[in-house]
Amino acid sequence: MNNGVVTKQTKYAIAAVGILSFLGILVETSLNVAFPTLTEEFNVTLGTMQWATSGYLLxxxxxxxTTGHLVKKHKTQHLFRIAVLFCITGAVLCAAAISFPMLMVGRLIQAVSTGLATPLMFHIILSLVPQSQLGLYMGIGSMVTSFAPALGxxxxxxxxxxxxxxIIFVLxxxxxxxSVWLGGKHIRLEAVGTKQRFDWIGLIILSWVFVSLNIAFSNAGNNGFYHxxxxxxxxxxxxxxxxxxxxFRFSERKILNFSLLLRPIIGLRWLNFFILQFINIGVSFVLPILAQDY
Known part of the structure; x- marks a missing residue:
């Protein structure tokens, strides 16, 4: 850490978790192209099928x-193993899906893997990469999440x-x-430790907000904004x-610290990032379907 050298063990650990993150995003964007085929095979509408993407992202x-708390409470190796287990289980379920509900369950299971793996990758980078190389490896980590949508x-x-x-899932x-082989040998990052209890109430309310907003606009897409x-x-x-x-105003336990977003320099950056991601994910969903239908 002090001599500015990134060890091979650290590189392999980043690669192991990065592979899981890459696969999660790759499958998410590649499945958009298959929606017309999937709607016919499972006999559902496009509005229903889009939940395979929107539900996954939710x-x-x-x-x-939850990962801010999890990395303090549990070893990175344990979280990595959980991510791997969910990733494989989800891939098998999706590849063998004979109905839309089965596919949807598989996608939600895979989402748990991606939701763990992506923050873990940046956690390993921030914890083990020296300051002089931090910009380079943060860029590499961001490139993983940027290249997958391009290839998907x-x-x-x-x-x-x-x-x-x-085959999207089988391969x-x-x-x-x-990833299992790399991570099992090289991920050795201990938990920081925390006595703070997990904010279950905050997680439930946050899920309520995200899901209800998504359902509202899904209903608007199917029935119109005046319905x-x-x-x-x-x-x-x-x-x-x-x-x-x-x-968040009165509770001592907070799953996320939203007060940081009120700082001007951070607030402008997250708003910019949100708009870019909103456009990017929306376009990546719409364009493949339009290209096939028209």
Whole structure:
């Protein structure tokens, strides 16, 4: 750490967790291309099928919100093993799916893996990489999450067109095993330790806010913004938002520290990042479907 050299063990540890994060994002973007095929095979509407992506991203977001506490409470090796287990289980379920609910369960299980793996990758970088190399490795970590969406549509489109959409999941399994081999030997980061209890109430309310907002706009997409189903769920979202504000205002335990976002330099950055991600993920979902239908 002090001599500015990143050890091979650290590099392999970053690579192991980075592979899981990469696969999670790769499958998420590649599956968008397969939606027209999946809607026909499972006999569901596109509005229903889109939950394979939006539900997945919601679960990733919710799990990520817990990692700040988890990395203090548990060894990185243990969290990595849990991420691997969920990743393999989800891949097998999705590859063998005979109905949309089975596919959806598999996607939610995989989301837990991605929600753990992505923050773990940056946790390892921030904990083990010396200051002089931190910018380089943070860039590499960000590149993992940026390259996967670029490759995803090609990856998914190729197998959906020439073989089967199930291959999207099947081919991830041997790559996961490579990650297991690397991580099992080289991830050795101990927990920092904390006596603070986990904020279960905050997690429940935060999930309530995210899910209700997503359902509200999903209803708007299916029925229009003037339909009662949109306003009804939007009202539930507003109640959840108020409950979340009250909880973070008066509770000693906080799953996330939103007060940091009020600082001008941080506030502008998160708003910029949110807008970019909103556009990026939205376009990556819409364009492959339009390209196939029209």
């Amino acid at each position: 679960m990733v977001t919710i799990v990520m919100s 549509p090609t990856y998914g489109g190729f197998f959906t067109s020439f073989l089967s959409w199930r 991830t399994i041997p790559i996961i095993l490579v 009662s189903s949109f306003f009804g769920v939007l009202f539930i979202f507003i109640i959840g938002l108020i409950a979340l504000f009250i909880h």
